[in-house]
Every structure is written in structure tokens, then in C-alpha cells.
Amino acid sequence: MDKNIFKILKTILVVFLLVEVTSCKSDRDEESPFNGLEESYTISRFKVLNIAANVSGKITWSIKDSIIADGSELDFISPYAKTYPLTLKIDQNGQVKTYQSTIIVNKEQGSYSKYISNVFDFRPAVGQFTNEVPEYEAGNTASAMLQKARESLVGSNSTMVSLGGFGGYVVFGFDHTIPNMDGRDFKILGNAFWASGANDPRSGNCEPGIIMVAYDRNKNGKPDDNEWYEIAGSEYFKNTTVKNYNITYFKPNENKPPVPGNEPWQVDIEYIKWQDNLGNTGFKTKNGFHDHSFFPLWISDASYSFSGTKLLNNYYDQSGNGTYWVGKSYDFGYADNAPNNDEASNIDISWAVDKNGKYVKLPGIDFVKVHTGVNQEAGWLGEVSTEVAGAYDLYIK
Ligand SMILES: [Ca+2]
Ligand SMILES: [Ca+2]
Ligand SMILES: [Ca+2]
Incomplete structure (x- = not known):
């Protein structure tokens, strides 16, 4: 193949890649839409589960009727092996969206010491x-x-x-x-x-x-x-x-x-x-x-x-x-x-x-x-x- 054709192909490829990278970047800048919660989350006792809702607005996380956190991220931890019903409420200028999920807390593998380790x-x-x-x-x-x-x-x-x-x-x-x-x-x-x-x-x-x-x-x-x-x-x-x-x-x-x-x-x-x-x-x-x-x-x-x-x-x-x-x-x-x-x-x-x-x-x-x-x-x-x-x-x- 001709060297020039090679150069042209290479340029096209570079331009194509640049366009791809730029479009990805702008997607991310615009804040990817929040697609709701998973159906359930599983974590073991004494471990912190982090759930992030990448949205703005007034955000509250609740278990049953009690609010356990506000802000876009939840750090959830429990010493009890049980299942918690989770509600996420997002209030954007009065428009309220509610999401439901479940957090399943399992007993850990092995056992922890309650004392200083x-x-x-x-x-x-x-x-x-x-x-x-x-x-x-x-x-x-x-x-x-x-x-x-x-x-x-x-x-x-x-x-x-x-x-x-x-x-x-x-x-x-x-x-x-x-x-x-x-x-x-x-x-x-x-x-x-x-x-x-x-x-x-x-x-x-x-x-x-x-x-x-x-x-x-x-x-x-x-x-x-x-x-x-x-x-x-x-x-x-x-x-x-x-x-x-x-x-x-x-x-x-x-x-x-x-x-x-x-x-x-x-x-x-x-x-x-x-x-x-x-x-x-x-x-x-x-x-x-x-x-x-x-x-x-x-x-x-x-x-x-x-x-x-x-x-x-x-x-x-x-x-x-x-x-x-x-x-x-x-x-x-x-x-x-x-x-x-x-x-x-x-x-x-x-x-x-x-x-x-x-x-x-x-x-x-x-x-x-x-x-x-x-x-x-x-x-x-x-x-x-x-x-x-x-x-x-x-x-x-
Ligand atoms: Ca550390
Ligand atoms: Ca306390
Ligand atoms: Ca003393």
C-alpha cells in the first residue's frame, strides 16, 4: 500500500478516536442519568455498603419510616443479620421520585472479636x-x-x-x-x-x-x-x-x-x-x-x-x-x-x-x-x- 494512504487512514483513525473520547467525556460531564436502585444489595455484618445516587436535589434515605441519611450517598452498616427495606426519595424542585430496594445483611464468614485486636x-x-x-x-x-x-x-x-x-x-x-x-x-x-x-x-x-x-x-x-x-x-x-x-x-x-x-x-x-x-x-x-x-x-x-x-x-x-x-x-x-x-x-x-x-x-x-x-x-x-x-x-x- 502507498505510504500516503497509510497516513490518511491513520489520521482518520486518530480523528475517530478523538471524537469518541470527546463524546464520552461530554456524556460524563452532563451527569449520567440515575437509573434507580438495584433490586437488592447484599453485605455482611459490620461492613459498610456504599450506595451512590448521582443526582442533585433534596435526597433522603429511609429504612421504614426513619430517615437514616441525607445527601447523594448512603453508607450503610449493621451489626444484625437481617433484611432492611430501603427507600430513596429524590426531591428536585418539588418533583419527588421514590425508589424502593432491599438491603440484605448476612452473617460474616468467620467471626469477629469484640475486643481490641x-x-x-x-x-x-x-x-x-x-x-x-x-x-x-x-x-x-x-x-x-x-x-x-x-x-x-x-x-x-x-x-x-x-x-x-x-x-x-x-x-x-x-x-x-x-x-x-x-x-x-x-x-x-x-x-x-x-x-x-x-x-x-x-x-x-x-x-x-x-x-x-x-x-x-x-x-x-x-x-x-x-x-x-x-x-x-x-x-x-x-x-x-x-x-x-x-x-x-x-x-x-x-x-x-x-x-x-x-x-x-x-x-x-x-x-x-x-x-x-x-x-x-x-x-x-x-x-x-x-x-x-x-x-x-x-x-x-x-x-x-x-x-x-x-x-x-x-x-x-x-x-x-x-x-x-x-x-x-x-x-x-x-x-x-x-x-x-x-x-x-x-x-x-x-x-x-x-x-x-x-x-x-x-x-x-x-x-x-x-x-x-x-x-x-x-x-x-x-x-x-x-x-x-x-x-x-x-x-x-
Ligand atoms: Ca486506613
Ligand atoms: Ca451511636
Ligand atoms: Ca486511672
């Missing part, structure tokens, strides 16, 4: 139980300590980790998405208790920790989605709560001469220097009850910092002479803030807010981060430190 990070702040719960042994690295935190928190026989003073944290996750249903969805265990000698109701040993949650949007089993939402507990919107608080602790020289205080338990009142982003500075005291470093020994940096929401100090000296300190429980939304059998240790995923304090709608959560929410030393009791002793999904029996 993994610990991803463990970084306690300065504290009397740091290096103790879990125990640091000479030569332990950060990853060895993380493994100890896993051994403490994963599964049904969980024990406890101490997060030390303000900011110290632990990040853990579950082997499934905990669904956000009506009411409270999961529990965080701690070692809080009501003290019989406390005058105030609901008070005693309460060391509130701030809870953050994340949904595994990219489904890779890791808390790398960059979308952590704070559980807005009872104190979140009060002006006594400090957002974006930051504190730095300086690694102490364990061999420096101690500066004893007036009380016999005050072994060194200039033990660990700290400063915050509000211009405050001071020392954390070493008490005589714990004969080991209060600074995590696996961290060799000269200082380390923590950021996050800080709550008003909740401990006070009921005795007036320093002998009897009491921690007042906050109403809801914190870890280690109420006994494990109290409703206040249960958390509703609907309390989650974004960094601007706006409530977010999450279908469920896969990951939780807890940090100590108070920067206070309660006399001889030592620093207020959140303990985490496990967690579980309230829907798996």
Missing part, C-alpha cells in the same frame, strides 16, 4: 507509672514497649497501660468496623472508681482521657486515613476546655541532686521540667512511692511534646490538708472517667466532631486514640493519668 502506638507522658505499667526492662526499644502494650490490651483478658500525665496516648483498633447505631456504640475500660469517702456524688478515682476516633476509609486496616475526630464529651464546648494545648517535657538528669519539698513524700520538687504553649512552665515532682524514672526510658530525646484538647483540672483536696484528694467525674465522653460498669464509660460515635468542632456523620469506626486530658498533680496521689484497660464493641455479644 491491635495496638498501633503507645507513647506515655511523664508519670509515676510510666516504665512500670507496662514495665520497662533494660534495653527495651519503643517497638518492644509497643509490643508490651499489645500484650496488655489485645483480646478479652486485657490488663492495663498507664498513659502518664497530660498528652500521653495509646492508639488501638478492632478487626471490624464498630457501627454507629442509635445510642452508645463502644466501651473503653479503665480503673476509675467512686470513692466511698468522697462528699461529691460520682467522684473518686476519675482520670479523664480524651477520645479520638477514625474510620478506615481506605480499608487497609491501618490508622493512616488522616481523619481523626474527637469525641466531644460533656466538656468539649465549655470555655474551660483548652483546644490545641501543647506541652513539652524535658528528660531529667536522674543523677542531679534532688530538691526535697515540705511534705515527706516530695522527694524532688524540681524533677522534670515542663513548659506549655500558654506560657506556663514548672516541674513535675518525684514522689517517694516509685523508685524509678518517671520519664519513658526508651525515649532518648532531650525532650518530647504532646498536643491535644486539655480539660479543666478535676481533682481537689477535699480534706483541706492534703490528705484526701478527690477526682470529679465528667458527665460523658471520656475514658477512665467512670467505673467500667457505669454508662459513662460507653461512647457514642455520633459525638465525633471535626477539628472545627462540627459534628461528623461516621458509619462506624475502626481506630481509637486516647490521651490523658488533664495536666494536674493531685498532691501525694501524683499526676492525673488516664489508664486504658481494654475496649469493646457493644454490639458483638
Whole structure:
């Protein structure tokens, strides 16, 4: 064949392809028409089903008579193996179209654990139980300590980790998405208790920790989605709560001469220097009850910092002479803030807010981060430190 004919054919082909590509593109730009719902959708328990209705207008999704979502997309999750009648209503300038479907939720293959399945990070702040719960042994690295935190928190026989003073944290996750249903969805265990000698109701040993949650949007089993939402507990919107608080602790020289205080338990009142982003500075005291470093020994940096929401100090000296300190429980939304059998240790995923304090709608959560929410030393009791002793999904029996 003649070379020119080849060229002409090639040009025709290219033009043809271009026309095809352009027409496809314009189709998509015009918004493909919504062809209604499938007859049914099938999903297993604790998995998120996403249905998108690519239309504009006022859109509502309902199960029977109750609206479960608005907007063009539905993220549906259920802890129950059952069939749900789904109604989609699209209102375009008063013209209403209604679509019916069914969501069939099956029992999953295998079985899920209701308890923590993994610990991803463990970084306690300065504290009397740091290096103790879990125990640091000479030569332990950060990853060895993380493994100890896993051994403490994963599964049904969980024990406890101490997060030390303000900011110290632990990040853990579950082997499934905990669904956000009506009411409270999961529990965080701690070692809080009501003290019989406390005058105030609901008070005693309460060391509130701030809870953050994340949904595994990219489904890779890791808390790398960059979308952590704070559980807005009872104190979140009060002006006594400090957002974006930051504190730095300086690694102490364990061999420096101690500066004893007036009380016999005050072994060194200039033990660990700290400063915050509000211009405050001071020392954390070493008490005589714990004969080991209060600074995590696996961290060799000269200082380390923590950021996050800080709550008003909740401990006070009921005795007036320093002998009897009491921690007042906050109403809801914190870890280690109420006994494990109290409703206040249960958390509703609907309390989650974004960094601007706006409530977010999450279908469920896969990951939780807890940090100590108070920067206070309660006399001889030592620093207020959140303990985490496990967690579980309230829907798996
Ligand atoms: Ca809920
Ligand atoms: Ca992820
Ligand atoms: Ca505690």
C-alpha cells in the first residue's frame, strides 16, 4: 500500500478516536442519568455498603419510616443479620421520585472479636507509672514497649497501660468496623472508681482521657486515613476546655541532686521540667512511692511534646490538708472517667466532631486514640493519668 494512504487512514483513525473520547467525556460531564436502585444489595455484618445516587436535589434515605441519611450517598452498616427495606426519595424542585430496594445483611464468614485486636502506638507522658505499667526492662526499644502494650490490651483478658500525665496516648483498633447505631456504640475500660469517702456524688478515682476516633476509609486496616475526630464529651464546648494545648517535657538528669519539698513524700520538687504553649512552665515532682524514672526510658530525646484538647483540672483536696484528694467525674465522653460498669464509660460515635468542632456523620469506626486530658498533680496521689484497660464493641455479644 502507498505510504500516503497509510497516513490518511491513520489520521482518520486518530480523528475517530478523538471524537469518541470527546463524546464520552461530554456524556460524563452532563451527569449520567440515575437509573434507580438495584433490586437488592447484599453485605455482611459490620461492613459498610456504599450506595451512590448521582443526582442533585433534596435526597433522603429511609429504612421504614426513619430517615437514616441525607445527601447523594448512603453508607450503610449493621451489626444484625437481617433484611432492611430501603427507600430513596429524590426531591428536585418539588418533583419527588421514590425508589424502593432491599438491603440484605448476612452473617460474616468467620467471626469477629469484640475486643481490641491491635495496638498501633503507645507513647506515655511523664508519670509515676510510666516504665512500670507496662514495665520497662533494660534495653527495651519503643517497638518492644509497643509490643508490651499489645500484650496488655489485645483480646478479652486485657490488663492495663498507664498513659502518664497530660498528652500521653495509646492508639488501638478492632478487626471490624464498630457501627454507629442509635445510642452508645463502644466501651473503653479503665480503673476509675467512686470513692466511698468522697462528699461529691460520682467522684473518686476519675482520670479523664480524651477520645479520638477514625474510620478506615481506605480499608487497609491501618490508622493512616488522616481523619481523626474527637469525641466531644460533656466538656468539649465549655470555655474551660483548652483546644490545641501543647506541652513539652524535658528528660531529667536522674543523677542531679534532688530538691526535697515540705511534705515527706516530695522527694524532688524540681524533677522534670515542663513548659506549655500558654506560657506556663514548672516541674513535675518525684514522689517517694516509685523508685524509678518517671520519664519513658526508651525515649532518648532531650525532650518530647504532646498536643491535644486539655480539660479543666478535676481533682481537689477535699480534706483541706492534703490528705484526701478527690477526682470529679465528667458527665460523658471520656475514658477512665467512670467505673467500667457505669454508662459513662460507653461512647457514642455520633459525638465525633471535626477539628472545627462540627459534628461528623461516621458509619462506624475502626481506630481509637486516647490521651490523658488533664495536666494536674493531685498532691501525694501524683499526676492525673488516664489508664486504658481494654475496649469493646457493644454490639458483638
Ligand atoms: Ca451511636
Ligand atoms: Ca486506613
Ligand atoms: Ca486511672
